[in-house]
Amino acid sequence: MQSAEDAVALLRRLHVAKADFLGYSNGGHIALEIALRHPEMVRSLILESVFFSRDGTDPRFWQGFDQAKLDDMPLELRKAYLATAPHPEQLPSFFAKSVQRMREFKGWTPAQLQTIRAPTLLVLGDRDIVRVEHAVQMQHLLPDTRLAVLPAADHLAMTDRAADVAFDGRRVPARRCEGEPRLPP
Numbered sequence: 001m002q003s004a005e006d007a008v009a010l011l012r013r014l015h016v017a018k019a020d021f022l023g024y025s026n027g028g029h030i031a032l033e034i035a036l037r038h039p040e041m042v043r044s045l046i047l048e049s050v051f052f053s054r055d056g057t058d059p060r061f062w063q064g065f066d067q068a069k070l071d072d073m074p075l076e077l078r079k080a081y082l083a084t085a086p087h088p089e090q091l092p093s094f095f096a097k098s099v100q101r102m103r104e105f106k107g108w109t110p111a112q113l114q115t116i117r118a119p120t121l122l123v124l125g126d127r128d129i130v131r132v133e134h135a136v137q138m139q140h141l142l143p144d145t146r147l148a149v150l151p152a153a154d155h156l157a158m159t160d161r162a163a164d165v166a167f168d169g170r171r172v173p174a175r176r177c178e179g180e181p182r183l184p185p
Contacts (some may be wrong), residue, residue, distance in 0.1 A: 003075050004033035008041060017041070024158060026098060029105075033183040035116045035139065045120040052141075053107035056134035068099045076156050093151050113141040122143040125153025 007030065011019060020043050023031030028050030035042045051057055058175045064072075073095055082088045120142050126149050139147040150158070 001030060001033045003030045004037060008034060008038050009042060018043045020044045020046075022046040022048070023049070023050065026101060029101075032108065032116075036112055037120055039115070042116075042118040045116075045118050046123065047120060048123040049125070049129045049130055049155055050122070050138075051107070051134055052113055052138055053134075054105065056107075056131060056138075057129045058131075061129055062102075065099055065102050070095050074156055076159075080159075110141050113138065114143065116142055117144065122147045123150065123158070125147075125150045125155065125158055127152070127154040128158070129155045147155065167168070 003089070018041055021031040021034060023029065023046070028047040031045055031047060032050060032052070035045055054062060070092055078091065081091055081094060085091070085094070122135050122139055122142075122145060124132065124135050126132065132149055135147055135149070139145045
């Protein structure tokens with residue numbers, strides 16, 4: 001995946017030997033790929049709304065990419081891109097590349113995930129595109145992982161829920177659900 005290699009090349013250029021990675025959705029797939037290709041560079045991972053195989057989400061999700069048009073891009077994502085991109089006029093190209101990335105998504109095998117040693121926090125919403133059962137499976141495959149499922153959160157709401165989760169690479173999320181047992185640090 002070129003984006004993963006580009007990120008690693010930038011870190012090396014900046015003389016960053018090891019980093020913490022947070023990736024949301026497609027960005028989570030990039031962070032996962034970095035952890036697999038360059039484990040020596042990963043101190044910890046936070047993966048939000050990430051699946052490792054196509055069966056991690058409803059088949060209708062994948063069908064949506066067959067005829068995807070720029071007008072189908074969620075307004076929140078479009079606004080965020082236009083507000084932060086150094087070249088907002090490249091939105092159509094960004095959208096086309098993102099759709100193509102999803103059409104070509106192959107995922108990773110359970111054996112590949114089991115090789116990741118970095119402490120990992122998986123975060124998703126209970127109404128996310130990622131099935132909770134899939135995230136639980138992913139949690140069991142990654143050797144040092146915690147899972148946080150945010151209530152009343154869909155895929156797009158995840159970006160507004162950052163305050164609900166804190167992670168230092170070793171501890172469980174700082175906020176707990178009522179009645180949830182405390183885990184040792």
